[in-house]
Amino acid sequence: MAGTIDIHPSENSNWRKHKNACPLYRERWFPCNDASVGEPMYQVFCMQGTPPVTWEEQERCMHSKSCCWRHAAAKEATAGQASGSAQASGSTKSSSTSSH
Numbered sequence: 001m002a003g004t005i006d007i008h009p010s011e012n013s014n015w016r017k018h019k020n021a022c023p024l025y026r027e028r029w030f031p032c033n034d035a036s037v038g039e040p041m042y043q044v045f046c047m048q049g050t051p052p053v054t055w056e057e058q059e060r061c062m063h064s065k066s067c068c069w070r071h072a073a074a075k076e077a078t079a080g081q082a083s084g085s086a087q088a089s090g091s092t093k094s095s096s097t098s099s100h
Contacts, residue, residue, distance in 0.1 A: 005045070009026040009028075009045045009047070010026075010047060014028045015027065015028045015045060016028065018062065020062060020063060020065050021061055021062045021063075021064070021065065022046075022061045022062075022064040022065070022067070022068050022069065023065075023066070023067070023068075024046055024047035024048050024068050025044070025045075025046060025047075025061045025062070026044070026045040026046075026047065027042050027043065027044050027045070028042060028043050028045075029041065029042045030042060030043070044058070044061075046061075048068060048070070050070060
């Protein structure tokens with residue numbers, strides 16, 4: 001039951017956006033599930049194809065209302081590397097000019 005998706009979640013009204021979650025996060029609930037036999041309560045789908053795998057990732061998805069936390073982390077890492085290399089090249093230039 002939970003392993004198959006017949007209609008893409010973006011086209012299916014059974015998949016819902018969560019109020020405070022990532023705009024790419026979708027979930028559908030199974031109200032008639034039988035937890036005693038291992039049926040899930042709900043299923044999660046990520047429109048990016050990277051659904052949360054751990055509880056920590058799901059928490060991050062649930063609290064990233066404006067954008068995907070993975071995109072934000074990648075942007076921060078790229079910005080940090082760019083500023084780090086700019087600072088390193090700036091310090092190299094200043095040390096080479098002061099030695100002349």
